[in-house]
Every structure is written in C-alpha cells, then in structure tokens.
Amino acid sequence: MNNVREKLYPWLAILRAKHMGSERAKKLESHFGSVEKALQASAQDIAAAPGFNADIAAAVKEAAQGKFDRQIENELAWAQKEGVSILLYTDPEFPFSLQHIPAPPALLYVKGKILPGDIIALGIVGPRQASDAGRRQAGNIACQLAEAGVTIISGLAWGIDASAHKGALRSKTGRTLAVMGNGLKIIYPREHTILADQIVKRGAVISELFYDVAPQGRNFPPRNRIISGLSLGVLIVEAGERSGALITAKYALEQGKEVFALPGSVDAETSKGTNKLIHDSSAMLVTSVEDILFELEDKITFYRNELEGKIPKVDITNFPARSKSIDAAPFSLDTDTRSPKSKKKISILVTQATEAAHPAADMLGGDEQIVYNLLSTEPKHIDILCRELNWPVSRVSSVLGLLEFKSFAERESGMRFRLKEE
Amino acid sequence: MNNVREKLYPWLAILRAKHMGSERAKKLESHFGSVEKALQASAQDIAAAPGFNADIAAAVKEAAQGKFDRQIENELAWAQKEGVSILLYTDPEFPFSLQHIPAPPALLYVKGKILPGDIIALGIVGPRQASDAGRRQAGNIACQLAEAGVTIISGLAWGIDASAHKGALRSKTGRTLAVMGNGLKIIYPREHTILADQIVKRGAVISELFYDVAPQGRNFPPRNRIISGLSLGVLIVEAGERSGALITAKYALEQGKEVFALPGSVDAETSKGTNKLIHDSSAMLVTSVEDILFELEDKITFYRNELEGKIPKVDITNFPARSKSIDAAPFSLDTDTRSPKSKKKISILVTQATEAAHPAADMLGGDEQIVYNLLSTEPKHIDILCRELNWPVSRVSSVLGLLEFKSFAERESGMRFRLKEE
Numbered sequence: 001m002n003n004v005r006e007k008l009y010p011w012l013a014i015l016r017a018k019h020m021g022s023e024r025a026k027k028l029e030s031h032f033g034s035v036e037k038a039l040q041a042s043a044q045d046i047a048a049a050p051g052f053n054a055d056i057a058a059a060v061k062e063a064a065q066g067k068f069d070r071q072i073e074n075e076l077a078w079a080q081k082e083g084v085s086i087l088l089y090t091d092p093e094f095p096f097s098l099q100h101i102p103a104p105p106a107l108l109y110v111k112g113k114i115l116p117g118d119i120i121a122l123g124i125v126g127p128r129q130a131s132d133a134g135r136r137q138a139g140n141i142a143c144q145l146a147e148a149g150v151t152i153i154s155g156l157a158w159g160i161d162a163s164a165h166k167g168a169l170r171s172k173t174g175r176t177l178a179v180m181g182n183g184l185k186i187i188y189p190r191e192h193t194i195l196a197d198q199i200v201k202r203g204a205v206i207s208e209l210f211y212d213v214a215p216q217g218r219n220f221p222p223r224n225r226i227i228s229g230l231s232l233g234v235l236i237v238e239a240g241e242r243s244g245a246l247i248t249a250k251y252a253l254e255q256g257k258e259v260f261a262l263p264g265s266v267d268a269e270t271s272k273g274t275n276k277l278i279h280d281s282s283a284m285l286v287t288s289v290e291d292i293l294f295e296l297e298d299k300i301t302f303y304r305n306e307l308e309g310k311i312p313k314v315d316i317t318n319f320p321a322r323s324k325s326i327d328a329a330p331f332s333l334d335t336d337t338r339s340p341k342s343k344k345k346i347s348i349l350v351t352q353a354t355e356a357a358h359p360a361a362d363m364l365g366g367d368e369q370i371v372y373n374l375l376s377t378e379p380k381h382i383d384i385l386c387r388e389l390n391w392p393v394s395r396v397s398s399v400l401g402l403l404e405f406k407s408f409a410e411r412e413s414g415m416r417f418r419l420k421e422e
Numbered sequence: 423m424n425n426v427r428e429k430l431y432p433w434l435a436i437l438r439a440k441h442m443g444s445e446r447a448k449k450l451e452s453h454f455g456s457v458e459k460a461l462q463a464s465a466q467d468i469a470a471a472p473g474f475n476a477d478i479a480a481a482v483k484e485a486a487q488g489k490f491d492r493q494i495e496n497e498l499a500w501a502q503k504e505g506v507s508i509l510l511y512t513d514p515e516f517p518f519s520l521q522h523i524p525a526p527p528a529l530l531y532v533k534g535k536i537l538p539g540d541i542i543a544l545g546i547v548g549p550r551q552a553s554d555a556g557r558r559q560a561g562n563i564a565c566q567l568a569e570a571g572v573t574i575i576s577g578l579a580w581g582i583d584a585s586a587h588k589g590a591l592r593s594k595t596g597r598t599l600a601v602m603g604n605g606l607k608i609i610y611p612r613e614h615t616i617l618a619d620q621i622v623k624r625g626a627v628i629s630e631l632f633y634d635v636a637p638q639g640r641n642f643p644p645r646n647r648i649i650s651g652l653s654l655g656v657l658i659v660e661a662g663e664r665s666g667a668l669i670t671a672k673y674a675l676e677q678g679k680e681v682f683a684l685p686g687s688v689d690a691e692t693s694k695g696t697n698k699l700i701h702d703s704s705a706m707l708v709t710s711v712e713d714i715l716f717e718l719e720d721k722i723t724f725y726r727n728e729l730e731g732k733i734p735k736v737d738i739t740n741f742p743a744r745s746k747s748i749d750a751a752p753f754s755l756d757t758d759t760r761s762p763k764s765k766k767k768i769s770i771l772v773t774q775a776t777e778a779a780h781p782a783a784d785m786l787g788g789d790e791q792i793v794y795n796l797l798s799t800e801p802k803h804i805d806i807l808c809r810e811l812n813w814p815v816s817r818v819s820s821v822l823g824l825l826e827f828k829s830f831a832e833r834e835s836g837m838r839f840r841l842k843e844e
Binding site for chain 1: 559684688689690694700
C-alpha cells in the first residue's frame with residue numbers, strides 16, 4: 001500500500017486542487033518533470049508555467065500543503081476495502097486504447113478487472129428513454145458480440161446502457177465494462193446496484209472521478225469519451241435529436257473510432273439522432289452483428305494476433321508523458337516525444353518497409369516518410385498505425401492528412417488508409 | 423394521322439418482329455440509316471449486320487411483309503380514339519431525361535401530357551406489401567414535393583406507388599406520371615382505373631409496350647428503368663430484401679441519378695432493402711422533403727432557369743441517333759456522335775470557360791479538355807454536364823473518371839464533380 005500511496009498521492013492531491021483537471025495536472029507534470037516536483041515548486045514558478053496563473057498556483061500550493069490529506073486517506077482506505085484499483089495513465093495496466101485518445105484521464109478507478117482482451121471492445125450507447133425495440137436490439141447485439149469475444153462497454157444508465165450490459169452478461173462468458181459519470185462509492189442509478197455487482201464479476205465498473213463525486217449532469221459528457229476511448233468502435237442504438245449518445249459519437253469520431261448506428265423509422269423520435277448521424281455520414285448504418293464484425297475485422301484480427309503473441313506486443317511500460325500531443329489540436333503536427341525505445345522500434349519497422357519505397361518518397365518529411373513506409377496498397381486502419389508507431393492518433397491523423405494531400409495516400413471508408421496507386 | 427402513321431409504321435412493325443426490341447431496332451436503324459431502309463433490306467444483309475443472324479433477319483422480313491399490319495392499324499385507331507400519343511425516341515416531345523439513359527425505349531405511349539416542367543421529377547417507389555407507415559410517408563412526401571413543383575413518378579402499383587400518386591394528386595396543382603409494365607389498353611391493377619384517370623388529368627400514364635401487352639412479371643423490371651430515367655432522383659420508401667424497388671435503385675445508379683431511401687427499424691421486413699441500400703452507400707438516407715430538395719437543389723435550379731429561359735435551352739431537335747452510346751458499356755469512351763449544332767454549342771462553352779484554364783490542362787485529351795473546362799471549384803452534377811454537353815451519361819462519366827484519375831477533378835457526394843484544388 002505504501003508504494004501505491006507514494007505513487008498516487010501527488011496526483012490525488014493535485015487533481016483535487018481548484019481549477020485543476022487531468023490535462024492541467026499533466027501539463028505541470030511535463031513542465032516540472034513530475035507531479036511531486038510540481039507540488040514542491042514555488043507558487044511563483046507554478047504561476048509562470050504556460051497556461052497557469054496565480055489563482056491556480058495558490059490552489060496547487062494548498063493541495064501541496066496537505067489540504068486534501070484526509071480525503072485522500074479516506075479514499076485510499078475505501079479503495080483497499082472495496083478492492084478498487086487506482087490506475088495512473090502511465091501505468092502498464094492502464095487500458096492501452098484509452099491512453100491513445102486525446103485528453104486521456106490521468107486516473108482511472110477500476111472495480112473489477114480490465115483484462116488485456118478487453119481491448120477488443122465495442123461501446124453500445126443510447127438514450128435512457130429508449131423504445132422497447134431499441135432495448136431488445138441492444139441486448140441481442142451485445143449478447144451476440146460478447147459471445148464472439150467482444151467486450152461490451154456502456155454507461156450503466158437506464159435504457160440502452162442497461163440492456164447492453166445485461167445482454168453481454170446473458171452470454172456465457174461475455175465481458176462488459178461500465179463507465180460511470182460519478183465516483184465509484186455511489187452506484188447510479190441505485191436500482192442498478194445488483195447489475196453493477198454482476199458487471200464487476202465479468203469485467204469492471206470504472207470512473208475517472210474521485211470516489212465520492214456525486215452524479216452531476218456535467219460529468220456525463222466527459223464520461224462518454226472514456227466509453228468510446230476504451231472501444232474499437234461505438235454503436236448508437238437509438239438517439240433522439242439531443243441524446244447524449246450523440247456526444248459519444250462525436251468523441252468516437254474525434255478519436256478515430258468506428259461509429260455505427262441502427263437506423264429507425266423516420267417517424268420515431270428515438271431514431272432522429274441516429275438517422276441524422278447516418279445521413280451526415282458520421283455513422284455507418286448497420287443492421288446486424290455481422291455488419292459490425294465485418295467492419296471491425298481488421299482491428300480484431302490485429303489485436304487477437306497480438307494477444308496470442310503472433311506479433312510482438314508494443315511495450316507500453318516506457319510510455320512517454322504525452323502532454324504535447326494531448327494539448328495539440330486534433331490535426332496539428334506534434335514534435336517528437338517518443339522514448340528512445342519506441343524510436344528504435346520504428347526504425348526497425350521503417351527498415352523492413354523501405355524495400356517497397358515509392359520512387360518519389362524522398363519528397364516526404366520525416367514523419368510522412370515513416371507513415372508512408374507503413375502503408376501498402378491494402379487499406380490499413382489508423383488505429384493499427386497508431387499502435388505500430390506508438391504515436392497518438394492526432395499525430396498519425398495529421399501525417400496521413402498530409403500524405404493524402406500530397407496524393408501519396410488515399411482514404412478508404414472507416415479511417416482506413418492505403419497507398420495511392422499510380 | 424398519315425404523317426404520324428408514316429413515321430411510326432416502320433417502328434411499330436419492326437419492334438413486333440420476333441427477337442426484336444428497342445436496342446436491336448436502333449442497331450438496324452443505325453446500320454441501314456433508317457428503320458424503313460432496314461425493312462427494305464434483304465434478309466442476307468440483315469443477317470450480316472453485327473449482332474444479327476438469319477433467324478432475326480427472317481423475323482424482320484415477316485414484319486416488312488406486313489405480318490403485323492392489322493395489329494398496327496388497330497393500335498393506331500385505338501391511340502387516336504383514346505388520345506394516346508406515340509412518341510419516337512428521336513421526337514422533340516420525347517422526354518429529354520429519358521433520352522439520356524442507357525437503352526432508352528424506342529417508343530413511348532403517353533396518355534395525358536408530359537410537360538417540359540416534368541423534367542423536375544422524383545421517382546417514388548416501394549413494395550406492394552408496404553407498411554401503413556410507409557404508405558403514409560410516401561403520400562406525405564409526394565404531396566409536399568408536388569407542392570414544391572416536383573412531378574412525382576411511380577408505377578401505379580398497390581402500396582407505395584399508389585400512395586405516391588395519390589399524395590401528388592392531393593396537392594393543389596401537383597403533377598404525377600405513372601409508368602406501366604403493360605400496354606395502355608389495360609389498367610393494372612384494375613382497381614386503379616379511377617386513379618389512372620386522375621393521373622391522366624394531372625400528368626400522364628406511360629408505357630413503352632404495345633397497347634395490348636398484358637401485365638407480365640418480366641415487363642416490370644425494364645419498366646423501372648423508365649421511372650428512374652424520367653426522374654432526377656428516386657426515393658425508395660420501403661423495400662424488402664427482394665423488392666422490385668431495389669431494381670429501380672440499381673437502374674437509377676446506372677443512370678447517374680440520385681438515390682434516396684427512408685431508413686427503417688432493423689426489425690422491419692419492409693426496411694431490409696432500404697437499410698441495405700444505405701449501408702452499401704447505394705442510397706442516401708433521407709428523413710424529410712427538405713433532405714431531398716437540398717440534394718436536388720442544383721439540378722432543380724438549373725432546369726428551372728432553363729425553363730424560364732434564363733439559360734439557353736439545349737436544342738434536341740437535331741438529336742443524333744445514339745446507337746453507339748447506347749450499346750457502350752457504362753464506362754467506355756464513345757466516339758463523337760454529336761451533331762454539328764451541338765458541337766458548336768460546346769465550343770462556345772469551352773471558349774467561355776477557357777479563361778480559368780488549368781496550367782496543366784494541355785495534358786488532357788480532347789473530351790477531357792471539354793469536360794475540364796466546364797468544371798469549376800464549385801461542385802457540378804453529372805446530369806448538368808450531360809445537359810450542357812448533350813452527351814450521354816456514360817460518356818461524361820467515363821471522362822470524369824479519367825479526370826479524377828489524373829487528379830484534375832474530384833468527386834463530391836451525389837455524383838457532383840469539381841476541379842481539384844492544388
């Protein structure tokens with residue numbers, strides 16, 4: 001417990017400071033070298049850090065001076081008693097896919113277990129006020145996918161969420177993760193306490209929020225980015241015109257994940273949002289589990305091979321602090337923040353791929369050359385490129401954009417890219 | 423009547439010959455210079471024409487020798503009595519949009535009137551066994567579109583077809599055309615006789631078949647190409663997995679028309695086909711009249727301007743026999759079959775557009791140069807290019823494909839093309 005306490009304490013303290021959140025805390029970590037050092041820094045030095053000011057610095061100093069120690073002790077005691085793991089975003093146990101979204105949470109509270117195989121996951125979301133048909137569809141699809149080895153991720157809410165979790169639990173060995181918009185001390189809605197217990201046995205209940213944070217509306221949209229972040233893709237079963245499920249779709253698109261939607265009658269209020277997503281090409285219309293598995297086939301095969309050791313597993317223990325990439329706009333180019341280890345990996349990949357180099361490839365910049373060499377005439381998903389390069393999706397996406405622009409690469413459906421054939 | 427008889431007789435005779443259809447008759451017209459001359463040719467000469475043989479030649483000779491004269495006289499008498507016009511595909515009254523599809527019918531029987539404004543038309547189709555909701559949607563959409571000045575085209579069948587016609591008639595001045603899969607002597611289904619009478623007053627009932635051809639299953643699929651051919655786009659309201667409406671969608675795509683579909687619940691049998699069209703990107707999901715009008719806006723504006731004389735009307739009286747284009751595969755390049763008149767028009771257009779010429783435009787072949795000069799950075803629909811050039815869609819499509827391939831043009835949604843920006 002002492003090691004864990006030592007590692008977590010600075011984060012648990014700094015994140016409780018006023019005006020503070022995962023992104024700001026990671027900025028301080030990056031600026032001062034570690035959160036411990038940030039806490040030890042003078043208020044003046046903190047205020048001078050880019051994006052900070054005297055108010056935030058004062059709040060950090062309060063945290064450094066032990067303002068939250070009692071809350072932290074209570075939380076750590078509660079976590080030990082309840083068997084809740086608190087994962088730091090740099091921990092090897094921290095879900096890989098969530099590490100690679102823009103603005104990953106700094107901490108993740110996990111009751112239950114996230115297994116390596118849970119990387120093969122689909123988010124299933126929809127409104128609380130879902131139709132009976134929608135609930136049934138969510139449950140059936142979740143059950144069939146879970147039987148096919150896909151972990152079902154949702155938000156434990158009434159309606160589609162609950163049906164999706166229950167569907168996964170209905171399958172013999174299906175796994176499911178519930179991402180909460182409140183601290184794990186509370187199960188919300190209360191009526192889903194038993195469902196949450198069942199989920200813990202076949203997956204985990206997860207939150208990025210301190211254990212005693214009550215359910216509040218403003219915490220639910222950011223929660224949705226974790227649902228999509230943990231998933232290879234997201235299925236929107238139903239959505240009214242202003243459904244929160246549309247926020248999940250938006251996050252999923254930003255994260256480069258697949259977005260699927262079930263179509264519905266033009267008369268149905270609960271399909272207005274899903275139909276609009278499909279109309280706007282923001283989601284692919286699917287009508288069956290087969291449709292979904294077909295679209296995810298490349299990714300699933302890739303991760304299955306990795307899990308079975310058929311391809312070398314990416315080493316994430318030396319995962320660098322990615323504060324630059326995190327703050328970058330989705331399509332800006334990052335400077336190189338890779339660790340020496342991952343750099344070496346890339347150079348091997350580059351060497352392997354250089355044989356097929358394009359005659360005009362010397363027209364490309366460094367990053368472009370690297371990504372170019374990983375492409376072939378077979379479409380490859382951006383997620384797989386991210387995984388191969390250990391780059392954040394924003395960086396890979398930006399480079400792919402340049403390659404597309406220069407007519408070296410072309411985009412296929414579903415964020416898959418290939419070399420442009422002459 | 424005698425002039426009409428003189429013009430039509432050779433076609434009415436040759437088309438009745440065994441093994442003969444519009445395409446073969448047009449081949450003979452093209453080979454011998456006219457259908458009259460084909461009828462006068464020797465069996466040997468006919469059999470020697472490319473794609474013909476002794477059997478067909480014998481059948482043509484029987485027709486030439488008056489085998490069908492009595493039927494023809496009966497038909498002409500019937501047409502006069504019923505006020506049915508028989509249009510030849512080269513007649514100026516023959517609908518322009520139908521002239522430009524692959525394999526247009528050689529003859530069109532029209533009871534009622536096709537007005538120039540009917541070029542602004544949408545096909546609305548769906549199954550006979552439609553849901554109540556589907557019928558209601560078809561009727562409402564047809565009514566609103568008809569009120570917006572869009573002619574509604576359908577097939578007079580039970581279900582969606584009837585609802586679409588009735589919806590158009592419900593609007594004050596709405597127009598609607600019914601394309602039959604049988605000869606106009608028969609109204610099928612009989613229960614739609616009154617509906618057909620109403621349609622004749624506000625549009626026309628149309629067929630490419632001899633007046634006494636009975637309803638037969640095999641005639642319905644080719645009928646569907648006329649529904650889409652007369653339309654700027656087609657809306658599939660519902661479709662089961664094997665619905666005939668899917669054939670209409672297929673024809674519409676081949677003809678370069680917009681295809682729209684209403685989405686439906688994944689549980690509804692009557693939506694399996696429409697959902698699949700959307701899933702396969704063969705149709706655009708629409709949920710309202712606004713969605714449809716938004717997509718057709720460019721075309722409608724173009725034709726409205728033309729109808730109001732704001733842009734010079736394309737002269738179709740010198741419309742050439744387009745047998746070559748008709749037989750060509752959808753993406754092959756045709757040789758130039760334009761009349762001198764239309765050539766002149768193009769050269770004017772080309773002159774106007776040359777100012778904005780691309781520096782590398784001299785890399786383009788003749789046809790490519792012409793189409794290139796008609797493009798700008800604003801997307802333009804392929805139909806408008808066809809209209810401006812008076813070329814069949816297959817030829818324009820093929821040239822656009824080359825321009826896209828050479829990175830001079832790029833395709834936007836819905837068959838619209840624009841210059842590729844550097």
